[in-house]
Amino acid sequence: MEHVLCLLHTDADGAVPQPAREAVTTALRLATELGGAALAIGVIGAGAAAAADQLAGTGVERFVAVDGPDFASSRYATDAAAAAAIARATEATVIVGPATARFARTLPGVARRLGGRIDTQVTGLAVDAGRVIAERWYYRQRIVTKASRTTRPWLLTLAPGIASPWQGEPGQANAERLAVELSAAEQRTRVVGIEQASSGAAQTIRPDADLLLVAGAGWTKKQADGQPHVADAARLVLGFLERTRASLGSSKSLVDQSAEGGAVMPFMTHLNQVGQTGSTPRHPKGLATCCHGEEPHVVGWRFIRERRAINLDPSCGWARGKADVLYVADAFEVMAKVNALLDGAS
Amino acid sequence: MTDGYHIIVCGSLVPDPLQTLEPVPGSTPPALKNEAMLPAVLDPWAAHSLFEAARLARETPGSKVWLVSLGPKSRLQQLMMQVAQKVPFELVALDGPASGFADAAEVAAALAGAIAAIPGLDRSRLLLFGGCASASRDAGATLQMVAEELGIHDQFLAVDELKPAADGSLRVLERIEGGRYLASVCDGPPLCVGWSTGSLPEPPNSPQIGMQNMRAIMPALQRAKPAPVGSQDLAWLDARVPDQRRDTRIVKDASTDAIAAEIVAWIRS
Numbered sequence: 001m002e003h004v005l006c007l008l009h010t011d012a013d014g015a016v017p018q019p020a021r022e023a024v025t026t027a028l029r030l031a032t033e034l035g036g037a038a039l040a041i042g043v044i045g046a047g048a049a050a051a052a053d054q055l056a057g058t059g060v061e062r063f064v065a066v067d068g069p070d071f072a073s074s075r076y077a078t079d080a081a082a083a084a085a086i087a088r089a090t091e092a093t094v095i096v097g098p099a100t101a102r103f104a105r106t107l108p109g110v111a112r113r114l115g116g117r118i119d120t121q122v123t124g125l126a127v128d129a130g131r132v133i134a135e136r137w138y139y140r141q142r143i144v145t146k147a148s149r150t151t152r153p154w155l156l157t158l159a160p161g162i163a164s165p166w167q168g169e170p171g172q173a174n175a176e177r178l179a180v181e182l183s184a185a186e187q188r189t190r191v192v193g194i195e196q197a198s199s200g201a202a203q204t205i206r207p208d209a210d211l212l213l214v215a216g217a218g219w220t221k222k223q224a225d226g227q228p229h230v231a232d233a234a235r236l237v238l239g240f241l242e243r244t245r246a247s248l249g250s251s252k253s254l255v256d257q258s259a260e261g262g263a264v265m266p267f268m269t270h271l272n273q274v275g276q277t278g279s280t281p282r283h284p285k286g287l288a289t290c291c292h293g294e295e296p297h298v299v300g301w302r303f304i305r306e307r308r309a310i311n312l313d314p315s316c317g318w319a320r321g322k323a324d325v326l327y328v329a330d331a332f333e334v335m336a337k338v339n340a341l342l343d344g345a346s
Numbered sequence: 347m348t349d350g351y352h353i354i355v356c357g358s359l360v361p362d363p364l365q366t367l368e369p370v371p372g373s374t375p376p377a378l379k380n381e382a383m384l385p386a387v388l389d390p391w392a393a394h395s396l397f398e399a400a401r402l403a404r405e406t407p408g409s410k411v412w413l414v415s416l417g418p419k420s421r422l423q424q425l426m427m428q429v430a431q432k433v434p435f436e437l438v439a440l441d442g443p444a445s446g447f448a449d450a451a452e453v454a455a456a457l458a459g460a461i462a463a464i465p466g467l468d469r470s471r472l473l474l475f476g477g478c479a480s481a482s483r484d485a486g487a488t489l490q491m492v493a494e495e496l497g498i499h500d501q502f503l504a505v506d507e508l509k510p511a512a513d514g515s516l517r518v519l520e521r522i523e524g525g526r527y528l529a530s531v532c533d534g535p536p537l538c539v540g541w542s543t544g545s546l547p548e549p550p551n552s553p554q555i556g557m558q559n560m561r562a563i564m565p566a567l568q569r570a571k572p573a574p575v576g577s578q579d580l581a582w583l584d585a586r587v588p589d590q591r592r593d594t595r596i597v598k599d600a601s602t603d604a605i606a607a608e609i610v611a612w613i614r615s
């Protein structure tokens with residue numbers, strides 16, 4: 001019989017972040033589909049025991065916490081020690097957790113430490129005849145697979161957005177606090193702060209936004225009058241983001257220009273890049289502007305459900321089955337009008 | 347200050363991202379169609395880590411860079427024709443599949459074994475580098491397992507900057523959610539860094555560096571030990587390219603006003 005552990009961490013405020021709540025939903029379903037397998041919830045971080053109370057309404061019998069200031073920071077050595085301790089204490093055979101930056105760093109090493117195996121960025125979990133089956137993508141969102149494993153513990157980090165976040169009443173989880181002793185060697189790293197990546201103060205990457213706006217290199221190219229209009233482009237893009245709270249993505253060509261010191265769009269960094277060597281964001285809608293829609297870019301759109309593009313070129317990549325709608329038009333003109341319409345209504 | 351770093355870069359070949367990839371129908375474990383014929387490149391994020399390693403080595407006298415690659419020997423040789431001209435390094439080759447479907451745990455065990463056997467490697471000066479994820483398995487897991495196997499418990503993932511300080515400590519910027527960086531300071535080596543893009547462009551080809559590298563690369567390839575990694579504990583049920591083709595509606599000759607109105611209505615829907 002499997003012992004399922006839902007492994008979570010708190011956020012900077014000691015709360016249970018959304019990806020963790022999504023993992024709770026999946027773990028609850030998994031335990032049920034496994035015929036009532038034992039289920040425990042483990043929480044790591046400052047305020048972990050109190051965060052467990054937020055999940056008391058799940059009805060899960062066992063909560064385990066590794067709490068305290070030593071575990072507040074997102075740091076490999078302490079997170080790995082805590083995760084391994086919780087996995088051992090709960091005799092977990094299947095461990096699910098959110099694919100956050102914190103767990104993406106830590107859980108692979110924990111799998112090794114526990115003599116287990118790991119699958120990361122899992123996009124679906126099912127149970128068939130008592131066997132857990134994981135869906136994940138290979139070759140940067142090009143090939144999707146389903147597979148099962150025999151080695152235990154089996155760790156799985158869940159991609160964001162594959163389940164709705166668990167919602168319910170807080171209560172008394174009575175989490176057991178595990179004492180994890182740390183050696184000096186496990187405290188050689190100190191987290192010293194969080195920095196905004198872009199030079200502008202504005203945060204442009206918003207993982208929870210309903211809409212992704214992608215800007216391509218076309219925004220910096222010479223336009224019909226033979227001149228580039230980069231300042232106008234930056235104003236239009238930022239203006240759209242302010243009005244819609246959309247998240248900003250970019251093609252590689254545009255961020256490379258920014259990185260090479262061109263006065264392109266000061267708020268654009270490599271972190272905005274979508275695609276093969278960029279990110280694969282998850283948003284219900286995406287609008288591509290001045291971006292050609294080449295394959296290494298579009299692989300990053302795998303989890304964008306509705307896709308539209310504005311491009312001057314009717315035979316750009318988006319026209320070839322990559323977008324639902326392609327507007328063959330000048331993005332400068334269209335986005336200026338879009339911003340005006342958004343103002344008119346507000 | 348340091349007497350120099352011993353920098354190990356883990357990275358191998360992946361199909362050129364411009365290629366269309368398809369699995370062989372029904373193959374277990376999955377395999378790519380015509381895999382041996384696909385043009386290959388050095389895995390992009392691993393390539394960034396190699397360039398960052400070379401810069402750090404150049405700026406820190408006494409340092410040395412090794413590239414540890416697991417892949418089919420003949421294809422590694424072809425890859426080296428491109429990579430060897432970029433920056434100075436010593437190759438440690440392992441002869442085995444470069445398939446994304448080989449399990450991270452098996453690959454990590456093979457890489458850790460090869461690293462542990464490098465003559466003269468000083469673990470107290472060790473920086474273990476690689477990409478934050480591969481373009482093949484795309485798991486972002488192998489490097490951490492190698493580090494864990496080698497007893498390295500200071501690990502960083504999705505790094506864009508690593509800066510040594512005068513006291514020997516290293517400051518690291520890791521990408522986290524929301525387009526932000528987590529800044530950490532580690533007392534010093536050994537540590538493990540899974541790189542994102544970093545900040546360096548691809549170096550131009552240098553025939554001189556290429557010739558220097560190749561002298562040691564050919565014997566390294568001849569010495570390559572077999573590493574028959576696979577996915578022993580995985581039962582594969584399916585591997586396919588989902589049909590992602592959309593029925594694109596192309597809107598031509600519409601007025602700017604009409605297009606803008608349609609887009610706004612769509613955003614609000």
Ligand SMILES: Cc1cc2nc3c(=O)[nH]c(=O)nc-3n(C[C@H](O)[C@H](O)[C@H](O)COP(=O)(O)OP(=O)(O)OC[C@H]3O[C@@H](n4cnc5c(N)ncnc54)[C@H](O)[C@@H]3O)c2cc1C
Nearest residue numbers: 216217218251252253275276277278290291292297312331
């Ligand atoms: C190893 C490797 C990895 C890669 N990884 C990535 C990746 O992660 N992400 C990525 O994006 N790319 C990646 N690429 C690069 C990719 O192949 C393309 O080169 C890149 O995406 C092109 O960017 P673009 O579409 O912005 O620019 P361009 O190809 O220059 O296209 C600009 C577009 O703007 C349009 N345009 C110009 N003016 C206007 C206007 N006024 N109104 C409307 N449209 C206009 C033009 O018609 C054109 O279609 C990778 C390539 C390689 C080899």
